[in-house]
Amino acid sequence: MxxxxxxxxxxxxxxxxxxxxxxxxxxxxxxxxxxxxxxxAYALVYPERMPPAVGSIVEEITGANPHPVHLMSPQNAPLSAVALLGKQIFFDPSLSASGTQSCASCHSPQHSYAPDNAFPVQLGGAHMNQAGYRPPPSLTYLYRQAPFSIGPDQGDTDVPVDMTQLASQAAGVQRAQKTALAAPAAPAMVPQGGLFWDGRADTLQIQAIGPLMNPVEMANATQEDVARKLLQTKYLDQFKQIFGAGIVNNPSLLISEAMFAVGRYQTEDQSFHAFTSKYDYWLEGKARLTHAELHGLQLFNDKDKANCAGCHLSQPSKDGLPPVFTDTQYEALGVPRNPAIPANRDPKFFDMGVCGPFRDDMTKETQYCGMFLTPTLRNVAERKVFFHNGVYHDLKQVMDFYNLRNTAPEKIYPRDASGKVQKYNDLPAQYHANVDVADAPFDRKFGDQPAMTDRDIQDIIAFMKTLSDGYKAAGS
Known part of the structure; x- marks a missing residue:
């Protein structure tokens, strides 16, 4: 040649x-x-100077965030005297009828303030033999939760909001379609805010009193019972020092201030909102994601694929607040009934969330039946049960539900005696129209190709594992 x-x-x-x-x-x-x-190398030193196209390439190759941000996380400061009092109350089992159950019994600090077991519901009551109705949600990342509302943000107002009137006005209005990285077109059309799975408490103080009086939890018969127990605690002198000696003569005020202290503990103690996940460090340019984690993040945000971020917001706010991975709104997902919950042995019993049975102010607003609060996905990989009825026990089962609920419902729901698939079997038939069928991945029809492949699901789970607190970043 x-x-x-x-x-x-x-x-x-x-x-x-x-x-x-x-x-x-x-x-x-x-x-x-x-x-x-x-x-x-330049991108790792000066990532903020990278053009978007180059930044995307660098992100794929190095796993670094090409556009890091500074997150405005809560400051870690010594607890106030009130919060220290609240901490003692939180861990005190003597305030329960059984003498063995405290707030921490169902909200373990070692398990992101959620239960330390895989039971769908917890046992409580005077003899610790009464089963609950829902798995206790995590108490983390609630410090930014707004009061329950329906309709536009009311802001600071001195006029009481008529929830029934607002809910009635929303009846018959098409629900807002929710897509990742975009605000809903009409966010006023769904309930939002509040605490517990059904939003019936508006503050951490109100939430804290609930388990004390619940017959299947700490099971005090009356508030006087609670006050009497508080008067016998070893930290009574701290009550007197903080709130005045006269508080011992006012049972209702004593309880109110005790629950206020518990709320202050949850607000001030950084362990309730640590923001120390790998994803937080990645957002700030201090950690790198693997290829699987990056792909999972892309799918998580993809409005046509997983669309997780349509409800579990993944981006920092405009003022730099780190994402808490919830829009604090409510959804009817139609998860299958959990036969492991004792209450579900009664075929006439249905837990319908916002419209009952544990809150009674929204029972007539049936357009919200079956809706439950969207929880944060922070520390989701550490949980042992999922959804309001604890029907699933790992993230693969959860993702399969989202992927197959509409495309292959026979893989999600049981069949009746005639062999018919019992879709949405944990909600009365007259409320099935409330279930979300508009947002991806629920916008697929029976027999359609699911939105996600098994590899997609593995990568999304890999990303969700980056949301666990306690990651040790280089130099942190």
Whole structure:
């Protein structure tokens, strides 16, 4: 082979032999690799200066966030005297009828303030033999939760909001379609805010009193019972020092201030909102995500695929507040009935969330039956049960539900005696229209290709594992 004749700059002829071609290709490739290394190195030092297109390439190769942000997380400061009192109350089992159950019994600090077991519901009562109705949700990341409302943000107002009137006005109005990275077109059309699975408590103080009086939890018969127990505690002197000696003569005020203290503990103690996940550090440019985690994040945000971020907001706010991975709104998902809950042995019993049976102010607003609060996904990989009825026990089961509920419901729901699939079997038939069928991945029809492949699901789970607190970033 004689090679290809070319003209040199000097005008002298030259021949490009195969060896010269190979040398040229090697040097070209080396130059490209060197340029890429320089770009990546520059991106790691000055990621904020990267153009979007280059930043995307760098993100894929290095796993670094090409556009890091500064997150405005709560400051870690010593607890106030009130919060320290609340901490003692939180861990005190003597305030229960059984003498063995405290707030921490169902909200373990070692398990993101959720239960430390995989039971769908917890046991309580005076003899610790009464089963609950719902799995206790985590108490983390509630510090930004607004009061329960329906309709536009009311802001600061001195006029009481008529919830029934607002709910009635919303009846018959098409629900807002929710997509990732975009605000709902009409967010006023769904309930939002509040605490517990059904939003019936508006403050941490009100929430704290609930378990004390619940017959299947701490099971005090009256508030006087609670006050009497508080008067016998070893920290009574702290009550007197903080609230005045006269508080011992006012049972209702004593309980109110005790629950206020519990709320202050949850607000001030950083363990309730640590923001120390790998994702937090990645947002700030202090950690790198793996290829699987990055792909999972893309799918999580993809409005046509997983669309998780349609409800579990993943982006920092405009003022730099870190995402809490919930829009604090309510959804009817139609999860299957959990036969492991004792109450469900009664075929006439249905837990319908916002419209009952544990809150009675919204029972006539049937357009909200079956809706439950969207929980935060922070520390989701540490949980042992999922959804309001604890029907699933791992994230793969959860993702399969989202993926197959409409496309292959026979894989999600049981069949009746005739072999018919009992879709939405944990909600009375007259309320099935409340179930979300508009938002991806629920917008698929029976027999359609599911929105996600098994590999997609594995990568989404890999990303969700980056939401667990306690990650040790280099230099942190």
């Amino acid at each position: 004689s090679g290809t004749r070319v003209d040199c700059p000097s005008g002298a002829p030259a021949v490009m032999t195969p060896r010269r071609w190979l040398r040229l290709l090697v040097w070209s490739a080396a130059g490209m690799v060197l340029a890429l290394v320089v770009v990546c």
